[in-house]
Amino acid sequence: MSEVRSPVESDIMAHYSRAAGHIGLIRLANPPVNALSSAVRHDLCRALERASADTGAKAIVLCGENGLFCGGADILEFSKKTGGPALVPLINAIEAGEKPVVAAIEGVALGGGLEMALGCHYRIAHCQARLGLPEVMLGLLPGAGGTQRLPRLIGFPAALELITTGRHVSAEEALTLGLVDQVTDGDVQEAAVKFAQRVADEPLASRRLSTWKPPCPADLDTLLQGALGRLQSRARGALAPVACVHALQAATLPFAQGIEKEQELMATLFSSPQARAMQYCFFSQRIVGKWSLAGRANWKNTPVRTVHRAAVVGLGTMGRGITVTLVRAGIPTVAMEMDRGQLQAAQQAVTAMLEREATKQKRSLDSYLQLVQFTLERRHLQDVDLVIEAVYEDLALKKRLFSELCAVCRPDAILCTNTSGLDVDVIAGTTRRPEVVVGMHFFAPAHVMKLLEVVRGPRSSPVAVATVVHLGKLLGKVSVVVGNSPGFVGNRLLKPYMEQANFLLEEGATPEQVDGTLEEFGFAMGIFRMSDLSGLDVGWRVRRESGLTGPAVRPEESPRHRLGCRYCPLADLLCERGRLGQKTGQGWYLYEGPEGRKALPDPWLHGFLDEYRRQHALKPRRIDQQEVLERCLYALANEGFRVLEEGVAAGPEDIDTIYVLGYGWPAHMGGPMYHVATVGLSAVLTRLEHFHRAHPDVPQLQPSALLRHLVAQGSPPISKWRELVRVQRSQL
Ligand code: 3HC
Ligand code: NAI
Numbered sequence: 001m002s003e004v005r006s007p008v009e010s011d012i013m014a015h016y017s018r019a020a021g022h023i024g025l026i027r028l029a030n031p032p033v034n035a036l037s038s039a040v041r042h043d044l045c046r047a048l049e050r051a052s053a054d055t056g057a058k059a060i061v062l063c064g065e066n067g068l069f070c071g072g073a074d075i076l077e078f079s080k081k082t083g084g085p086a087l088v089p090l091i092n093a094i095e096a097g098e099k100p101v102v103a104a105i106e107g108v109a110l111g112g113g114l115e116m117a118l119g120c121h122y123r124i125a126h127c128q129a130r131l132g133l134p135e136v137m138l139g140l141l142p143g144a145g146g147t148q149r150l151p152r153l154i155g156f157p158a159a160l161e162l163i164t165t166g167r168h169v170s171a172e173e174a175l176t177l178g179l180v181d182q183v184t185d186g187d188v189q190e191a192a193v194k195f196a197q198r199v200a201d202e203p204l205a206s207r208r209l210s211t212w213k214p215p216c217p218a219d220l221d222t223l224l225q226g227a228l229g230r231l232q233s234r235a236r237g238a239l240a241p242v243a244c245v246h247a248l249q250a251a252t253l254p255f256a257q258g259i260e261k262e263q264e265l266m267a268t269l270f271s272s273p274q275a276r277a278m279q280y281c282f283f284s285q286r287i288v289g290k291w292s293l294a295g296r297a298n299w300k301n302t303p304v305r306t307v308h309r310a311a312v313v314g315l316g317t318m319g320r321g322i323t324v325t326l327v328r329a330g331i332p333t334v335a336m337e338m339d340r341g342q343l344q345a346a347q348q349a350v351t352a353m354l355e356r357e358a359t360k361q362k363r364s365l366d367s368y369l370q371l372v373q374f375t376l377e378r379r380h381l382q383d384v385d386l387v388i389e390a391v392y393e394d395l396a397l398k399k400r401l402f403s404e405l406c407a408v409c410r411p412d413a414i415l416c417t418n419t420s421g422l423d424v425d426v427i428a429g430t431t432r433r434p435e436v437v438v439g440m441h442f443f444a445p446a447h448v449m450k451l452l453e454v455v456r457g458p459r460s461s462p463v464a465v466a467t468v469v470h471l472g473k474l475l476g477k478v479s480v481v482v483g484n485s486p487g488f489v490g491n492r493l494l495k496p497y498m499e500q501a502n503f504l505l506e507e508g509a510t511p512e513q514v515d516g517t518l519e520e521f522g523f524a525m526g527i528f529r530m531s532d533l534s535g536l537d538v539g540w541r542v543r544r545e546s547g548l549t550g551p552a553v554r555p556e557e558s559p560r561h562r563l564g565c566r567y568c569p570l571a572d573l574l575c576e577r578g579r580l581g582q583k584t585g586q587g588w589y590l591y592e593g594p595e596g597r598k599a600l601p602d603p604w605l606h607g608f609l610d611e612y613r614r615q616h617a618l619k620p621r622r623i624d625q626q627e628v629l630e631r632c633l634y635a636l637a638n639e640g641f642r643v644l645e646e647g648v649a650a651g652p653e654d655i656d657t658i659y660v661l662g663y664g665w666p667a668h669m670g671g672p673m674y675h676v677a678t679v680g681l682s683a684v685l686t687r688l689e690h691f692h693r694a695h696p697d698v699p700q701l702q703p704s705a706l707l708r709h710l711v712a713q714g715s716p717p718i719s720k721w722r723e724l725v726r727v728q729r730s731q732l
Pocket of ligand 2: 313314315317337342389392393397401419420421441443444
């Protein structure tokens, strides 16, 4: 063994003891998730040796402490050089042992944890346990035999789906798949001990998955090709899902050869920049949960109010998804609209969405419907703990509504707005209790997207923030606490990104060229396709209201300049012609008809761009992919530095989490701040300086003070930025 371990009992991370009826019990003890660190692997080897040498033990139960089996390999150790026994031979040794080993799974069995359970001869799960091989989410593949044992156990199609998506399955589904042998709603260790007593004398040969015949479905090639196609369109350029498919393909070989291939592919992924980026995303999503506010309030010391009953006001696109999210989490919800027609339409839509949920979760629709109360009456808001407002993006309307809410709701009820960018403090100012008002910015579709921006207004109380973050977690969201700046973080950074894309059209690019480059970079959808999907009128309305376009513009003003800065009116011109995107069948692209999905290049649009450039004496030039990426993505990240400077976001991890979970930034590229850190801050600064010299009327290309400061500090690693940017006047 490469390290010397302390013999103190409390330090031991895999305890061996004896349970009733001649059963040996090994308990993993490495809180919080019993990750298989080198020390755990070391102690597990020792515990296995003791169990096999214990003549009084006929079978062994393997379980975890603190209600959790095992969260897999220790991800923190991936970036360190560690010793300890390797996991593959350790799992092989469990499987090859002469005494039956029963895995007692509660909490989770994930990644290496599930692979270890697959090396056991039997698996018993608690009914609330979750199982999965999520390595693909970390840029890896199940590299401890998972790609070889799982398809042998549950068949190729199911293994392919689980390994390439990283999806967790419930104990019930695991039983149906044949992944576990028994599910219990009682004490899983007790059940496993009883089970072990029963099977102690059974022959073991047929329980060793590595000896099972490799699965070889007749349609394997079609299955694999289909999977590759789907994966490449879902996560373009991502290496891990493709490697997962190749490793699974090797499961048709004899076990030892399959493992060899799995190891080879794992080694390539393990050292890849993509794996580092995805692991950064994993830890970022945990870092953002540890919020703190100016003063001393933080995630640890702030009490949370329980939300027993919630309300959603405004049941349009967002309100419907938010209602489904609340109901799915078991929270009784009042769902309110402004008139009977809208209420009926919403009730129908929400019921249909809940029906789909019920089918997916194998629950009755009634069990969901009894949690929703559809209503037009304000008095039903009297006893709710929290309200989420999702009416039109109209400040006057929201102000009116909040002063009504303040009058009708309990004084301690938390009042949230789902505004995409209006001033939360102005809305709060219309109430007598600004401290209970918080922004709760969901992303569309609200029942699918994992991101929640929690907007802390200057007067929002820590308890209100903590309650909303906690509720977000109950709803399955990752909450990022941000300051009250126009567009908050996500939409604020989107503006310079979109502007650059528009300027590139003026200079000679086409929407297809810009989108193609962004999609090749890894975005699921380029910016123009995305705008067509959301509707071009959304931004148009905001620009009209802020006087950038429409009747408020003075006739003598140049169409391509506003307040001395460059402005691109192309999107406004499309809207004026009724081209609002997918909903009208035309936008930056052509669709088969209104609500059509397939974006086709539009010859009319190309002609329109030519004519526009002629009108404005713009000489089109050839723009290469590098420039498209640099202009769009560096402008976005530059705004990210400003957001950090102003204390609107606490650290780069917050911005990156928002972009990966809310805006389709490819996780294998880490996020915008991670991306520029990887490119090199000094190189990014040089390019921004170059672009700003070429476009002096575009202030967003002017490098931010923080970027300059970081470069002057020698470009410290991204993990250090949080400390360095601790600002004087944080907006959090
Ligand atoms: N290694 C190291 N640390 C881990 C970890 C792991 N596998 N899993 C979780 N943690 C840490 C988290 O970073 C967090 O630390 P912090 O308190 O310092 O922030 C703490 O454990 C608690 O985690 P969560 O906040 O995520 O707690 P939850 O209760 O919400 O979720 C979980 C628990 C479902 C286990 C979730 O943490 C999770 O999904 N973990 C990752 C599981 C995973 O991907 N496993 C595969 C690892 S790779 C592997 O096994 C390779 C193998 O094939 C060889
Ligand atoms: P929508 O237009 O689809 O729905 C708004 C709903 O509010 C309508 O059903 C309307 O009848 C109802 N309503 C209006 N006044 C009301 C009142 N006084 N009482 C009760 N109901 C009333 O709007 P959408 O898209 O759902 O947006 C809602 C809010 O969410 C806006 O603030 C928007 O900026 C924000 N948002 C929208 C996103 C999107 O992608 N659509 C994403 C994130 C936030």
